[in-house]
Amino acid sequence: MQYSDKVMDHFMHPRNVGEIENADASGTVGNAKCGDIMKVDLKIEDNVIVDIKFKTFGCGSAIATSSMATEMVMGKTVDEALKLTNKAVAEALDGLPAIKMHCSMLAEQAVKSSLKNYFEKTGQMTPEREEMFKSLDEDAHDH
Amino acid sequence: MQYSDKVMDHFMHPRNVGEIENADASGTVGNAKCGDIMKVDLKIEDNVIVDIKFKTFGCGSAIATSSMATEMVMGKTVDEALKLTNKAVAEALDGLPAIKMHCSMLAEQAVKSSLKNYFEKTGQMTPEREEMFKSLDEDAHDH
Amino acid sequence: MEQRQRVYLDHAATTPVHPAVVKSMFPYFTEYYGNPSSFYQTGREARKSLEEARDKIAGIFNADPGEIYFTACGTESDNWAIKGTALSRQKHGRHIITSAIEHHAVLHACEDLQKQGFELTVLPVDENGLVSPESVRGTIREDTILVTIMMANNEIGTLQPIKEIAAICREKKVLFHSDAVQAGGALPIDVKDLGADMLSFSAHKFYGPKGVGLLYLRKGLRIDNLLSGGAQERNRRGGTENLAGIVGMAKALELADEKMEAEQKRMITLRDYLIEQLLKKIPHTRLNGHPEKRLPNNVNVSFEFIEGESILLMLDHYGFECSSGSACTSGSLDPSHVLLAIGLPHEIAHGSLRVSLGQSNTREQMDKLTESLSTIVSRLRDMSPLYADFLKKNRAEEKTASN
Amino acid sequence: MEQRQRVYLDHAATTPVHPAVVKSMFPYFTEYYGNPSSFYQTGREARKSLEEARDKIAGIFNADPGEIYFTACGTESDNWAIKGTALSRQKHGRHIITSAIEHHAVLHACEDLQKQGFELTVLPVDENGLVSPESVRGTIREDTILVTIMMANNEIGTLQPIKEIAAICREKKVLFHSDAVQAGGALPIDVKDLGADMLSFSAHKFYGPKGVGLLYLRKGLRIDNLLSGGAQERNRRGGTENLAGIVGMAKALELADEKMEAEQKRMITLRDYLIEQLLKKIPHTRLNGHPEKRLPNNVNVSFEFIEGESILLMLDHYGFECSSGSACTSGSLDPSHVLLAIGLPHEIAHGSLRVSLGQSNTREQMDKLTESLSTIVSRLRDMSPLYADFLKKNRAEEKTASN
Ligand SMILES: Cc1ncc(COP(=O)(O)O)c(C=O)c1O
Ligand SMILES: Cc1ncc(COP(=O)(O)O)c(C=O)c1O
Numbered sequence A, B: 001m002q003y004s005d006k007v008m009d010h011f012m013h014p015r016n017v018g019e020i021e022n023a024d025a026s027g028t029v030g031n032a033k034c035g036d037i038m039k040v041d042l043k044i045e046d047n048v049i050v051d052i053k054f055k056t057f058g059c060g061s062a063i064a065t066s067s068m069a070t071e072m073v074m075g076k077t078v079d080e081a082l083k084l085t086n087k088a089v090a091e092a093l094d095g096l097p098a099i100k101m102h103c104s105m106l107a108e109q110a111v112k113s114s115l116k117n118y119f120e121k122t123g124q125m126t127p128e129r130e131e132m133f134k135s136l137d138e139d140a141h142d143h
Numbered sequence C, D: 001m002e003q004r005q006r007v008y009l010d011h012a013a014t015t016p017v018h019p020a021v022v023k024s025m026f027p028y029f030t031e032y033y034g035n036p037s038s039f040y041q042t043g044r045e046a047r048k049s050l051e052e053a054r055d056k057i058a059g060i061f062n063a064d065p066g067e068i069y070f071t072a073c074g075t076e077s078d079n080w081a082i083k084g085t086a087l088s089r090q091k092h093g094r095h096i097i098t099s100a101i102e103h104h105a106v107l108h109a110c111e112d113l114q115k116q117g118f119e120l121t122v123l124p125v126d127e128n129g130l131v132s133p134e135s136v137r138g139t140i141r142e143d144t145i146l147v148t149i150m151m152a153n154n155e156i157g158t159l160q161p162i163k164e165i166a167a168i169c170r171e172k173k174v175l176f177h178s179d180a181v182q183a184g185g186a187l188p189i190d191v192k193d194l195g196a197d198m199l200s201f202s203a204h205k206f207y208g209p210k211g212v213g214l215l216y217l218r219k220g221l222r223i224d225n226l227l228s229g230g231a232q233e234r235n236r237r238g239g240t241e242n243l244a245g246i247v248g249m250a251k252a253l254e255l256a257d258e259k260m261e262a263e264q265k266r267m268i269t270l271r272d273y274l275i276e277q278l279l280k281k282i283p284h285t286r287l288n289g290h291p292e293k294r295l296p297n298n299v300n301v302s303f304e305f306i307e308g309e310s311i312l313l314m315l316d317h318y319g320f321e322c323s324s325g326s327a328c329t330s331g332s333l334d335p336s337h338v339l340l341a342i343g344l345p346h347e348i349a350h351g352s353l354r355v356s357l358g359q360s361n362t363r364e365q366m367d368k369l370t371e372s373l374s375t376i377v378s379r380l381r382d383m384s385p386l387y388a389d390f391l392k393k394n395r396a397e398e399k400t401a402s403n
Helices: A005-012 A058-074 A088-093 A100-121 A127-132 A134-140 B005-012 B061-075 B086-092 B097-122 B127-132 B134-140 C019-025 C039-062 C074-089 C102-116 C133-139 C162-172 C242-257 C260-281 C308-317 C337-341 C348-349 C361-384 C383-403 D019-025 D042-059 D074-089 D104-115 D135-138 D162-172 D244-260 D258-282 D308-317 D335-343 D346-350 D365-383 D387-402
Strands: A025-033 A036-043 A049-056 B027-033 B036-046 B048-057 C068-071 C095-099 C117-124 C144-149 C175-179 C198-202 C214-215 C283-287 C298-303 C352-356 D070-071 D097-098 D118-124 D144-149 D175-179 D198-202 D213-217 D284-287 D298-303 D354-355
Touching: A005 D244, A025 A100, A036 A058, A036 A100, A036 C383, A049 A058, A049 C361, A049 C383, A049 D135, A058 A100, A058 C242, A058 C308, A088 A100, A100 A134, A127 A134, A134 B048, A134 C198, A134 C337, B005 B097, B005 D308, B027 B097, B036 B097, B036 D019, B048 B061, B048 D365, B048 D387, B061 B086, B061 B097, B086 B097, B086 B127, B086 C175, B086 D097, B097 B134, B097 C133, B127 B134, C019 C242, C019 D042, C039 C068, C068 C074, C074 C175, C074 C214, C095 C102, C102 C117, C133 C162, C144 C162, C144 D284, C162 C175, C162 D144, C242 C260, C242 C337, C260 C283, C260 C298, C260 C308, C298 C361, C308 C352, C308 C361, C308 D354, C337 C348, C348 C352, C361 D074, D019 D135, D019 D244, D042 D244, D070 D074, D074 D144, D074 D175, D074 D198, D074 D213, D104 D118, D144 D162, D144 D308, D162 D175, D284 D308, D298 D365, D308 D354, D308 D365, D335 D346, D346 D354
Parallel strands: C095 C117, C095 C144, C144 C175, C175 C198, D097 D118, D097 D144, D144 D175, D175 D198
Antiparallel strands: A025 A036, A036 A049, B027 B036, B036 B048, C068 C214, C198 C214, C283 C298, C298 C352, D070 D213, D198 D213, D284 D298, D298 D354
């Protein structure tokens, strides 16, 4: 198993690590039993993600995908951010070892989970948006 | 498996190879199926072995033990010759590999078989001598 | 990745081959290449070297040469001992006893038999990883045919009371096998004193080559073959002998034996120093495995709130090569069965690190490792939501306490 | 014993390791010593070399890398294929078909299964050692789970019609394994063209190291493990990989493949020359095995009236290292089961000699060998009571005829 240079870079120098005080929304996925937990905090203004931070307990690729996923949605509107896919995260990292693909899944879900929290908190949940979260509960404990 | 120098010497330069025309007695033991046949011819004067020849189909130690056994009884009286043991043959050769001990047995039996033939032909078989041949029939096909 | 001086700290996984061992093997590739079963000179020379290696090894273990059977690895030895015993004894019974912390070579061999209708009892261990001899005694039944308990655990280093267990098995007339792969070359082994019926070893764990091992099989004991074929190994293990490997294994064991006492002392000193430093300098760290009854070269610690692979990855980046207690790297998400067996919660088991020391390691390296680990652990904790939760909880408690 | 130049003529037993192969293995003992399962740099380097070796071998056999499983030897590959298939398929049936001339690694593995309740059909061969594909077809039953027929015989060199047998097995939906140990490196092998489900190989038969082999397992095929343990070889063969050996095997196969055509031609020329000379210069000599469908390097002859070990011993004395068809040297008194299977009477089988040629052998050596054999055979015949009988009988017949 060999990580790409991009993965190593995001692992050794992760972007957006931390917590946001008084975050507008946050979401946590994974559990310690499986060895991966990701927590994402959002600061949102006019439905645009103006700040995002993560904390991750997990392997190298869990940390790298957290870093990459947060970078990819930073500055995006919440609806653009909702389109984030684990495939896109993995590709942006120049790929992940096959046995590590679940980590990119987790990163996608951590971001989505925080967005869900945002929509619910702000009363913006629509049936279309609801649709985007369907996979969330099934997969999050499944990886 | 390693043969002693003595075995190699008797194998490469076997003594008493051949046949005796008009032999006074001869004996053959073993069979081709088992991979060993020994034939011993005797020339006997006044119950003394004045000549002995062998022919052997068999492995290196079969040939070496034939050579040694014939050498050991040459010049002996028939009753002295009857005391030849496979152990003595093997020892005279500085030992044989364990899996080759049956060859020394065969050499003993080849000599005895020829002596038996002599005693029978000359009407000299006594109960005591008979006793010495008891093992012959059992073992000869058993090695 | 930037290249730095590598510090190898995973000698339980494998060891470099000692240069003198390589040298001893060398002539057997191109010069003494004969098949030991062959009749002619080149074959006889090979046979002689083979038996000399066997004699040497037997001497070191206080065994008879006829009790040493060469195999391809520890895994083969384990599978042979276990499956061979089971197949040959199945008329007497089909019950096998093992422990929860065995190497997969033992556990999976036992599970293979389970699928074939054998019954398995997996004994638990205490929090230090010890099997209780009395639990072995209590578990042996009329139909028990084999007890297999490892001598030294490969992850947490715990040494089992093998002699006591062997005595119980002998008393109860049950065969006893011990996987001694981690003990070979590291601890003195006297088979007569030990009393086990079968012992597995693997050369690459003691600076010998990979791909060669051995099974000690007590004299008179007959078990079924695993690898049937030619008449090699007195008809009990077919296959042209890996002569270079066998000669190398004998040499490696000889070298290990010669410096056993001194090296053991040196390892224990280094080990205890590292443990002390880690526990002192890195908070929320715990030692896994027995504090004293452990392999001289084994250190296994858990750093709370963080995950093992990320520790390894950073260590690798800094040039330290260690192993983790998480099986994450092997594609499974389960933490090691050994760490769970000693009662670690999943998240702690995930955050474990094994350092297994070797001949080239120094005290200076232990200092550097401790320093790097300090940094790594803080960095990872700073990223960890579990650590954040812990700190919050702590602060809340402090507040409550100060109120 | 006096020392003369040795001429090695037993390449079917084992071969010297090619110097380039030794060179390729060398770095893996002390430098790239990592465990391929390890996570860090030294482990990743090892993994990379392991997979490169697998890719190289797969390329040569036109297989997928995922179809190549590394083992410790041909014997392990045979035992794994046969026992693994049997255990995994026993619900479908318990009937296995093999041939009378298989290597003991196959025969004894089958017999192990017989003891466990499997049923075995051992197909006869014709006087040239050929198995009839139609007899395979006729023997396959509803409950047949495996056919195992070797590609090239190690004693008499006969090449079996493997492609036809494979096609029949595929048609009948029965798994087909072939012991290709003697064919590896000597004949071009394309697994897709061949159509076998499993193939066994052993490195030391093609100038690679002893103690490493492989099993080709067709994609999608699942059989039980023989050596269960760690996750190595995609969970199908436990045990730390013998990396030096595996790299060496790949190198050896690559070298063999590169010069396959030229070397095959050279071997066949040398082989046929030796056969011709022996038959011409030594009376009462017969060739064993198929005259054309035989391994390029195999010569097997019987000299009537004399015994094989004594031939070998004298040859050894003259510096020629060959093998006999008699199993006398292994402690048994039975002649080879292969020679009996082709219908040789015991006494002829006992007088057989196998010469298996190799890279270093020359035409000049063949001349010298023929010369020495002439002398040896006459000397032994002069000592043989069987030859004396034959001559007497002949003289008697001549007399009768001339009367
Ligand atoms: C045809 C055949 N099969 C299997 C084997 C066994 O190979 P190994 O000795 O490498 O286990 C051999 C050689 O000994 C052989 O010639
Ligand atoms: C305790 C134990 N048993 C068995 C094995 C298996 O040894 P090998 O990899 O040589 O087959 C190992 C090492 O991997 C081990 O540590």
